[in-house]
Amino acid sequence: MTEVKAELVGSVWKVKTQVGAQVAEEDELLILESMKMEIPVTAPRAGTVKEVRVKEGEVVKEGQVLVVLE
Amino acid sequence: MTFWSANRIRPVENEYGKLVGELHARRKKNLAMGGAEKIDKQHQRGKLTVRERIGLLFDQGTFVELGLLAHQQPVRGGESDPDGTPADGVVTGHGDVDGRQVWVIAYDFTVMAGSMGAVGEQFKAARVRELALRYRKPIVWLLDSAGARIQEAAGSTFAGSGWLFADQVVMSGVIPQVAAMLGPCAAGTAYIPGLADFVPMVKETSSMALGGARLVKAATGEDVTDHEMGGSQVHCYESGVGDNEVADDVECIAMVRRFLSYLPSSNTEQPPLVVTGDPPDRLVDGLDKIVPVNPRSAYDVRKVVKAVFDQESWFELKPTWAKNIVVGFARAGGQSVGVVANQPMQKGGALDSDAADKAARFIRMCDAFNIPLVYLMDVPGFMVGSQVEKEGIIRHGAKMLYATSEATVPKVTVIMRKAYGAGYYVMNGKGYQPDTIVAWPFAEISVMGPEGAVNIIFNKQVEAAEDPTATRAQLIETIRAQITPYLAAGWAMIDDVIDPVETRRVIIKGIEQARDKKIDRPWRKHGNIPV
Numbered sequence: 001m002t003e004v005k006a007e008l009v010g011s012v013w014k015v016k017t018q019v020g021a022q023v024a025e026e027d028e029l030l031i032l033e034s035m036k037m038e039i040p041v042t043a044p045r046a047g048t049v050k051e052v053r054v055k056e057g058e059v060v061k062e063g064q065v066l067v068v069l070e
Numbered sequence: 071m072t073f074w075s076a077n078r079i080r081p082v083e084n085e086y087g088k089l090v091g092e093l094h095a096r097r098k099k100n101l102a103m104g105g106a107e108k109i110d111k112q113h114q115r116g117k118l119t120v121r122e123r124i125g126l127l128f129d130q131g132t133f134v135e136l137g138l139l140a141h142q143q144p145v146r147g148g149e150s151d152p153d154g155t156p157a158d159g160v161v162t163g164h165g166d167v168d169g170r171q172v173w174v175i176a177y178d179f180t181v182m183a184g185s186m187g188a189v190g191e192q193f194k195a196a197r198v199r200e201l202a203l204r205y206r207k208p209i210v211w212l213l214d215s216a217g218a219r220i221q222e223a224a225g226s227t228f229a230g231s232g233w234l235f236a237d238q239v240v241m242s243g244v245i246p247q248v249a250a251m252l253g254p255c256a257a258g259t260a261y262i263p264g265l266a267d268f269v270p271m272v273k274e275t276s277s278m279a280l281g282g283a284r285l286v287k288a289a290t291g292e293d294v295t296d297h298e299m300g301g302s303q304v305h306c307y308e309s310g311v312g313d314n315e316v317a318d319d320v321e322c323i324a325m326v327r328r329f330l331s332y333l334p335s336s337n338t339e340q341p342p343l344v345v346t347g348d349p350p351d352r353l354v355d356g357l358d359k360i361v362p363v364n365p366r367s368a369y370d371v372r373k374v375v376k377a378v379f380d381q382e383s384w385f386e387l388k389p390t391w392a393k394n395i396v397v398g399f400a401r402a403g404g405q406s407v408g409v410v411a412n413q414p415m416q417k418g419g420a421l422d423s424d425a426a427d428k429a430a431r432f433i434r435m436c437d438a439f440n441i442p443l444v445y446l447m448d449v450p451g452f453m454v455g456s457q458v459e460k461e462g463i464i465r466h467g468a469k470m471l472y473a474t475s476e477a478t479v480p481k482v483t484v485i486m487r488k489a490y491g492a493g494y495y496v497m498n499g500k501g502y503q504p505d506t507i508v509a510w511p512f513a514e515i516s517v518m519g520p521e522g523a524v525n526i527i528f529n530k531q532v533e534a535a536e537d538p539t540a541t542r543a544q545l546i547e548t549i550r551a552q553i554t555p556y557l558a559a560g561w562a563m564i565d566d567v568i569d570p571v572e573t574r575r576v577i578i579k580g581i582e583q584a585r586d587k588k589i590d591r592p593w594r595k596h597g598n599i600p601v
Contacts, residue, residue: 008417035450036519037418038366
């Protein structure tokens, strides 16, 4: 199980995956918006999406778990 | 490897021959290091021996050894083991790297775990520091040592130790210092890499920590291994003490040679010019495919660096730590340059405490060693918010402001896309004496982005509007029109707006233009950098 965390504070702009999806390493899971930039959050490894813990528009903190991979 | 070698030993019957023969026998014994069994163990750990490492570091046949015949001496009336301590566990001398003299202090783990004894430290290593500084030549430590030899160092005679770090501070910014991490580097000796200019670390085998695992257990009760506490996975990814993680000794020593190739032998010389064959006026192809015009989209700035500078010349430092800023050496028409580039792919390129720290130290190294600086700017600003304020981002960010202001080497700034707020300042904005400052046509220069500006300037107007969303959007566009580079160019605040394909030529010309640069500033003992 791998927790994918936010590397900086920001808001969730687009969720690009869903529970049950098969993802490859480097696949975009969601896009954060912070500091005038779209910041892609990618899968650190291949796996299945077990949980998506945030929704679009939500503000997240640095280190907050966004997605859990299995 | 050495000028003198074991095969010179030949039987001579007379007294003369016996005496010379004894010398060769002593040399042979000490060249054998800690013996076959210890050498096997060293190899089994995936490490090379100290003499194999020195063979890789220097141009063939150039190594001159000092202190080969040294060994442990009795300390405070205690025993010594001359036969068991060849060279007292540290090999010292000088040799050539690409034809230039470099000094070495190389610990031999096969002799008392490379521990630092009185002879090795107070005479051998001290001699190398003295001579390297006297001749103004770089110094390289090949570190693989259990640390201070406790049987010699425990007790209050410790009071007389420690001046190696004071020596290192005197050498700082005068001669390049490299600490190659090829094994453990425990306790206080970890300040050798702490003070060095470049610290490559071998994955798995190297570690550094102020207290080794056994000392930690005694001091605090924490159970941790040397590797967990101070391996490259800590120092090249989290702490930033290490520079580059490498796979093995061979790669590590090759990287030391490469690092030195960008630097002068001392601060009194210019870095070596290298013929790279890449034309200085080459137009840069492919930038349109690397850099998105949409300012919100990320890309890998290292692709820009590789496209702009001489082919195969890019050498990134600290590539796995504070990745939102990219620093390293490259060549521009054969000239060594230090590149400082924002990395939009990481944290949107926003600067934070670690990024400022990484950049500040790199900028000061380049300035100390006469290496021109090139800033490739695409920065949305410094990170803001409660988290970074707790870290002291004002203090850390000020280091980068300080370093950039203080640097008097030629400085060229290319504003690629974003140039916002204090991010614009620390990336060598107009106020920081750039020798050349240009922008690409889609650059955005402003104290803040249009959205933020509208929120602050027109907050009431937007709230009072019949259609706040439309009014806000319209105001954002009005402000956006003012952040194009043509307003700044119209004021001649920047030197030019350039077609990105011209970037390489503009950088090389900008450095050439500043070759005779002289900046006089008021006398002071030293400034007070906000460390």
